[in-house]
Every structure is written in C-alpha cells, then in structure tokens.
Amino acid sequence: MNEIKSPEESRKSLDRIFRDLTRSITHRDEMSRFWLFILVMFAIVGVWGFIIQIQRGLGVTGMRDYVSWGAYIANFVFFVAVSLIGFLISSTLHLLKIEWSKPISRVAEQVAIAAVAMAGLIIVMDMGRPDRLQNVFLHGRFASPILWDLTVVTTYLVISVLLFYLPLIPDLALLRDRLTGVPEIQKKIYTVLALGWKGNEEQYRLVTHAMRILMILIIPVGLSIHTVTSWLFASTLRAGWDTTIFGPYFVSGAFVAGTAAVVMVMFVYRLRYRLKNYFTHHHFDMMGKLLVFVCLVYLYFNINEFLVPGYKMRLHEGIHLRELFAGGYSRMFWFVQIAGLILPIFLLLFKYFRRPFPMFLISFLVLVASWFKRYVIVIPTMEHPHLPVQNVPDYFKHYAPTSNEIVILLFGFVGALIIITLLAKLFPVISIWEYAHQQGIDKKYLTEKPENQ
Amino acid sequence: MEQNYNTRRSFLKSLGVTLGVAGLGVSSGVLTSCSKVSSVSPEGKIRLLTPGGTLVEVDASQLTPAEMPSLTDNQKRGRLGMEGKSWVMVIDLSKCRNARQCMAACQNHHQLRPEQHHINVLQMQDAEHTAPYYMPKPCMHCDNPPCTKVCPVNATFKRADGIVLIDNERCIGCRFCIAACPYSARVFNWFEPRDAEKYEGVTYNIEANVPQKKGTISKCLFSADLLRDGKLPSCVSACPNSVYWFGDRNEDAVTNGTTKETVSFSKLIRDNGAYTLMEELGTKPRVYYLPPKNRTFPFEGELIEKGHQG
Numbered sequence: 001m002n003e004i005k006s007p008e009e010s011r012k013s014l015d016r017i018f019r020d021l022t023r024s025i026t027h028r029d030e031m032s033r034f035w036l037f038i039l040v041m042f043a044i045v046g047v048w049g050f051i052i053q054i055q056r057g058l059g060v061t062g063m064r065d066y067v068s069w070g071a072y073i074a075n076f077v078f079f080v081a082v083s084l085i086g087f088l089i090s091s092t093l094h095l096l097k098i099e100w101s102k103p104i105s106r107v108a109e110q111v112a113i114a115a116v117a118m119a120g121l122i123i124v125m126d127m128g129r130p131d132r133l134q135n136v137f138l139h140g141r142f143a144s145p146i147l148w149d150l151t152v153v154t155t156y157l158v159i160s161v162l163l164f165y166l167p168l169i170p171d172l173a174l175l176r177d178r179l180t181g182v183p184e185i186q187k188k189i190y191t192v193l194a195l196g197w198k199g200n201e202e203q204y205r206l207v208t209h210a211m212r213i214l215m216i217l218i219i220p221v222g223l224s225i226h227t228v229t230s231w232l233f234a235s236t237l238r239a240g241w242d243t244t245i246f247g248p249y250f251v252s253g254a255f256v257a258g259t260a261a262v263v264m265v266m267f268v269y270r271l272r273y274r275l276k277n278y279f280t281h282h283h284f285d286m287m288g289k290l291l292v293f294v295c296l297v298y299l300y301f302n303i304n305e306f307l308v309p310g311y312k313m314r315l316h317e318g319i320h321l322r323e324l325f326a327g328g329y330s331r332m333f334w335f336v337q338i339a340g341l342i343l344p345i346f347l348l349l350f351k352y353f354r355r356p357f358p359m360f361l362i363s364f365l366v367l368v369a370s371w372f373k374r375y376v377i378v379i380p381t382m383e384h385p386h387l388p389v390q391n392v393p394d395y396f397k398h399y400a401p402t403s404n405e406i407v408i409l410l411f412g413f414v415g416a417l418i419i420i421t422l423l424a425k426l427f428p429v430i431s432i433w434e435y436a437h438q439q440g441i442d443k444k445y446l447t448e449k450p451e452n453q
Numbered sequence: 454m455e456q457n458y459n460t461r462r463s464f465l466k467s468l469g470v471t472l473g474v475a476g477l478g479v480s481s482g483v484l485t486s487c488s489k490v491s492s493v494s495p496e497g498k499i500r501l502l503t504p505g506g507t508l509v510e511v512d513a514s515q516l517t518p519a520e521m522p523s524l525t526d527n528q529k530r531g532r533l534g535m536e537g538k539s540w541v542m543v544i545d546l547s548k549c550r551n552a553r554q555c556m557a558a559c560q561n562h563h564q565l566r567p568e569q570h571h572i573n574v575l576q577m578q579d580a581e582h583t584a585p586y587y588m589p590k591p592c593m594h595c596d597n598p599p600c601t602k603v604c605p606v607n608a609t610f611k612r613a614d615g616i617v618l619i620d621n622e623r624c625i626g627c628r629f630c631i632a633a634c635p636y637s638a639r640v641f642n643w644f645e646p647r648d649a650e651k652y653e654g655v656t657y658n659i660e661a662n663v664p665q666k667k668g669t670i671s672k673c674l675f676s677a678d679l680l681r682d683g684k685l686p687s688c689v690s691a692c693p694n695s696v697y698w699f700g701d702r703n704e705d706a707v708t709n710g711t712t713k714e715t716v717s718f719s720k721l722i723r724d725n726g727a728y729t730l731m732e733e734l735g736t737k738p739r740v741y742y743l744p745p746k747n748r749t750f751p752f753e754g755e756l757i758e759k760g761h762q763g
C-alpha cells in the first residue's frame with residue numbers, strides 16, 4: 001500500500017483509476033461489435049447442431065456403444081477444470097494474504113463463472129434424453145456420482161457468483177454515482193444491483209465478513225467439484241480410469257488449465273482496455289511462477305499415473321498404455337505432455353518468458369494441450385473395453401467427432417467467451433475500490449460526488 | 454400364469470405347454486407384449502400380428518383374454534421381479550459353434566438393430582498360444598452390478614430374482630452405466646429404434662424393454678417377460694447346439710434350451726469346472742461358463758486382432 005495521499009491527489013488519482021477501469025464499459029467500437037457478432041453466429045450454429053441432435057438422436061455424433069462417452073465429456077471435464085481457478089486465485093491466495101493476486105481476482109471469477117455455467121450446459125447437451133432432466137430431481141439416487149457432481153457444480157456456481165458479486169457492490173455504487181455515457185437502463189441496473197450502498201464502515205465490515213465466509217466455503221466445494229468429476233471415471237472398472245489418484249490428478253491439472261485461461265484473459269484486457277498499469281509485468285511474472293508451480297505438481301501426478309502402471313503393464317493397462325505411448329494416440333499424448341507440461345515448465349523458468357506476450361502464447365499452448373489432455377483421458381480408455389469389440393460395423397471401434405458434434409463442442413467455447421465478454425462490458429474487470437484502497441486512497445473519497453458533474 | 458411360485462415340475466410342464474402354443478404365436482406372452490388384433494372373420498377366427506411381424510389366424514375360442522397390465526402396473530411388477538426365483542444361466546462353451554441363432558432370436562424379440570446385441574457371440578483367445586473359442590456373452594446379471602450403482606435416476610436396477618432390468622421410460626441417457634459395465638453388455642439407441650413405426654402405440658413392456666426408445670439404454674434382460682410366462686429366454690430356446698442351460702438357483706435346476714433336459718445346477722457346474730467371467734472384478738455374475746474343452750468341431754473364426762484378447 002502506498003503512503004497516505006493528500007485530498008487533491010487522492011481525488012485526482014481516483015478519477016484516473018475510475019476512468020481506466022471503466023474503459024471496458026464505456027469503450028465501444030466496431031471491434032467489440034464484430035467480436036460479439038462472430039460469437040453469436042457461432043452460438044447460433046451450435047444451437048442449430050443441437051436441435052438436429054435432438055431430432056435425429058445422439059447418433060449424429062461419432063459416439064457408439066463402445067465409445068459411448070466422447071468429446072462432449074472431455075469438453076465437460078475441461079470446463080470444470082478451468083473453472084477451478086476461481087477458487088484458487090480469489091479464495092486461496094486471498095486467505096493466504098497474498099497481495100499481488102488481488103487485482104486478478106475478478107478476472108478469475110469471470111472465468112470461473114463462465115466455465116462452470118458452460119460445463120452445466122454441456123452435460124445436458126450430452127444426455128440422450130435432455131427432455132427428462134426433471135427425472136434427476138424426481139428419482140435422483142444419491143448413490144450415483146452424477147448426483148454428487150450435480151450438487152457440487154451448482155453449489156460452486158452459486159458461490160462463485162456471490163464471490164463475484166459481493167466485492168462488486170461498492171464498485172456498482174461508484175458506477176451508479178459516477179458513470180456517464182451509458183444507456184439509462186444500464187444505470188438502472190447498477191442502481192438496483194448496488195443495493196443502496198452508502199459506503200459506511202458497517203457496510204464494508206459486512207462485505208468483508210461475508211467474503212471471508214464465502215472464501216472459506218468455496219475451498220471444500222471447489223476441491224470436490226473436480227474430485228467428483230474425476231470419480232465419474234475412477235468409479236468404473238476400466239483400464240486407465242480405475243486408479244486412486246484421479247482426484248488430486250484432476251485437481252492439479254485443473255489449476256494448470258485455469259491459470260492459463262486467466263493469463264490469456266488478462267492479456268486481452270490489458271491490450272484492449274489499455275490496462276498496462278494495472279495488469280503489470282509483475283502480475284504476469286507472478287502468474288508465470290504460479291503456472292510453473294502448478295505444472296510441477298501436475299507433472300508429479302502424471303509421473304505417478306503413468307510410470308507405475310507402465311512398470312507393471314498388466315494386461316488391460318498395458319494395452320491402454322501402449323496405445324498412448326506408441327499407438328494410435330501417441331501423437332496426441334506426447335503433444336499434451338510436452339506442450340502442456342514440459343515446455344511451459346522449462347520456458348517459464350526464465351524471466352524472459354514471464355513477460356505478457358510470451359506468457360500469452362505459452363498459456364494458449366497450455367490451454368489447447370489441456371483440452372486434448374481430457375480427450376486423451378476419456379476416449380482411448382473407452383476404445384479398449386475388457387472384452388473384444390466384435391460383430392459391429394468398423395466405425396464402432398474408433399471414435400472421431402463428427403461435424404455436428406464439433407459445432408456443439410464449439411458452442412461451449414463461444415458460450416464461455418460470450419459470458420466473459422458480457423461481464424467485462426457491464427462491470428469493471430478490476431475491483432475499483434480495492435485497487436484505490438491499495439493505492440492509498442481513503443474510502444471516504446469513494447462516496448464523494450465528483451465536482452465536474 | 455401369474456403364479457409366483459412354481460415347483461420344478463410345474464416349471465417344466467408349463468414349458469412344454471407353452472412351447473406347443475408358441476408355435477401358433479398366440480401364447481399369452483405374445484399377447485401381452487405386443488400383438489395387435491387385426492380383424493375378426495365371420496367363422497370366429499382371429500388374425501394376430503406376432504412380435505416377429507407375421508400374421509397368424511387362430512380360432513377365437515382357443516384364446517384366453519390376456520390382461521394388458523397398465524404401464525405403471527407393468528413397471529411396478531417389473532421392478533419387483535418374480536418372487537422366490539433366482540435365475541441363472543449356464544453357457545457350455547464346448548458346444549458353441551457360432552450358429553448365432555441366439556443373436557437373431559434376441560434381436561427379434563427385443564426390437565434391436567443388426568448392430569445392437571443383447572447377446573453377442575465373441576471369438577475369444579485368452580492368451581497367445583491357447584485355443585480360440587466362441588463365447589456367447591449376454592448380460593451377466595451381476596449380484597454386485599457396477600451399472601446399477603452409478604445410475605442417477607434408478608432407471609436400471611437389480612430385482613429380487615437376480616435380473617438387472619431397465620426402465621426406458623425413466624432413463625435419461627447419460628450412458629454412465631455403459632462406462633461402468635466391464636462386460637460391454639449395454640447398448641444405446643443412438644437413433645430411432647428398428648421398426649419404430651410398427652411398435653407405435655404399443656404399451657411399454659419393461660420386462661422385454663419393448664418398444665425401445667431413442668436416447669435410452671437397452672441390454673439383455675434374460676427375457677424376463679417370457680420367464681413370467683414360464684418360458685425360457687429367447688436365446689436359450691433358439692440355440693440348436695445345446696449350449697444354454699437356464700433355470701432357478703433356488704430350485705437348483707437348470708433346463709437345456711435345445712434338449713429340454715433338466716439337471717441339477719450345482720452338479721452341472723461342479724462336474725464341468727464352471728467359472729464366471731472376470732471374477733476378479735468382484736461383480737459376481739449370474740452367468741456361468743463351462744470351459745471349451747473336448748470340442749469335436751474346428752474353430753473357423755478369424756484369428757483375433759492383436760491386443761484384444763480378453
């Protein structure tokens with residue numbers, strides 16, 4: 001925290017901060033419109049693909065009786081994984097009283113909300129009978145890991161939204177009081193959402209208190225959401241899934257994917273909304289270190305996951321591992337391990353690569369590899385059941401997503417991007433009041449009406 | 454026909470009777486599942502559509518009206534199972550010549566497409582130099598079923614008589630049960646099921662899982678509808694090579710589907726060194742295999758693809 005400033009100085013810098021951090025809201029140009037237009041187009045195509053799938057049946061995908069879970073499930077796991085970053089950055093690091101991650105909290109929550117919301121949608125799109133979703137509530141059996149997953153995913157979504165919203169309230173009041181040049185209706189929304197915030201000590205105390213509770217609550221929920229997701233696989237008897245370390249293996253992998261996603265969003269905001277002084281080199285540097293750290297943990301679990309069964313090569317495990325190491329999936333497998341794990345660890349040890357742009361590129365690579373990692377976890381195992389696959393057409397034996405399936409897969413991505421974009425267009429991407437506070441600006445200036453209005 | 458208790462004798466007797474009637478295609482089982490009255494001719498003859506799709510004509514006086522249980526009744530009794538029974542199957546691998554009549558009969562009974570198998574005859578080779586053999590593989594109706602555990606809506610469940618059944622009126626199509634089944638026993642209706650138009654309007658029979666429904670699961674049910682009528686499962690009676698034995702473990706009796714001979718179940722599996730499939734998984738199957746020894750016919754299948762030995 002900087003030293004206390006004089007009133008004029010405080011007001012001046014608060015104005016500057018406010019202007020900078022609301023640029024994402026006030027800034028309108030062709031580029032943003034074009035971006036949203038593209039996203040909406042893709043989303044429409046995805047919905048259209050889904051309608052076809054409903055009409056003709058899940059057979060429009062590449063899935064069949066043996067590979068009965070395909071890229072949709074991989075996509076689902078990927079999005080659940082990405083969403084975990086919310087709890088790592090905005091809760092765990094906060095509770096550990098780490099300062100540098102504070103301005104990143106809101107980005108992390110945006111990513112978390114978008115990812116977990118899409119994960120929920122994707123799983124419905126994977127159902128053979130989405131029209132019977134209500135059965136899960138009417139006849140839900142709590143012995144099924146699906147029910148556990150459903151419970152924790154919805155809880156996580158709720159807590160994430162609250163963790164996004166609560167620290168937003170003082171900002172909403174600022175927007176309500178100070179923002180100009182936005183439609184009336186948008187101002188109305190801010191007014192309603194600000195809940196009549198006045199900015200007195202009592203209110204701050206309440207928010208901080210509620211935040212603490214949520215930050216603690218989200219830790220077990222966040223851990224369970226991905227652990228339970230991993231149990232969807234680990235609770236079966238299949239080679240490649242039937243292992244005991246799937247929980248921590250998935251959780252650590254999730255941090256890798258999520259960190260990469262947050263870095264990418266940070267980089268785009270920094271560029272688009274000219275936030276160079278807010279998402280600084282220091283932030284990218286620290287995020288780079290965080291990425292190396294989670295990658296190392298993940299590497300450790302990977303070694304456990306592959307070396308031990310690879311040493312024994314039991315019949316079915318052996319078939320599975322041979323397929324990954326040297327068989328049909330070897331290219332994908334080694335790409336995932338090298339591009340998604342080894343390379344980032346190696347590169348990010350150097351300060352040179354922990355600068356914004358190299359970080360962006362590396363994160364992109366890591367995120368792509370993370371998606372394929374889930375693909376490699378789900379599909380090869382399904383292609384090799386215990387008993388031989390016979391008396392079925394050849395296309396039952398090998399899985400490849402169809403074009404109809406791909407547009408639905410893409411829907412997940414554009415859906416998440418639309419949510420993130422809208423959140424950035426409506427709310428500041430960095431908490432204004434927390435940032436101002438960090439800059440040594442007293443809270444009382446926040447509630448002052450600016451004179452020039 | 455609804456009697457819950459059958460002595461070993463009456464089981465056999467009713468078997469003989471129903472076999473006779475089955476030739477006409479008008480046994481009550483057929484009626485209850487899915488025949489439709491087409492027309493009544495003046496002489497009191499009635500024309501019926503059998504599940505196989507052929508028209509038959511029978512004297513109206515020969516018919517006893519079968520009660521069509523309502524959907525909920527059918528689902529309810531289908532969940533309970535048949536009291537006092539404990540169904541088991543014994544498959545004699547030394548007899549299987551890959552005739553595949555079981556597969557055909559099964560697909561007809563359960564409205565399956567050609568690539569959907571409730572029972573699948575696999576060509577097996579356990580290790581590199583061991584002899585290959587044919588292995589019919591139905592659902593194992595495990596006593597510790599991995600599939601029913603994972604179902605989020607209780608659409609697949611274990612009945613008291615040992616059968617693992619499906620309620621395709623409830624299934625949400627998550628396919629978790631397919632992932633959980635180590636025997637690849639489950640199939641999914643990826644598209645509209647075969648002959649969907651023909652079965653339109655037919656009340657769902659949970660014990661035959663007919664009519665099949667798009668977006669839901671299906672699998673072997675030991676022809677639970679036929680068992681209720683005192684008959685053997687379709688695959689068992691269809692086999693020309695005496696491969697299948699089927700019966701009640703409580704009565705310690707199994708009947709051969711081809712020869713109709715009934716023997717002691719425990720003696721059969723003891724004398725022939727029976728085993729269950731992948732017992733190391735702890736699933737406790739209800740299907741027992743007699744080893745493929747002393748075969749008097751050659752194995753004519755193709756040799757197994759590498760890496761696929763089960």
Ligand code: SF4
Pocket residue numbers: 603604605606607608609619623624625626627628629630631669670
């Ligand atoms: S596919 Fe149907 S039967 Fe199988 S687990 Fe899901 S809901 Fe249950």
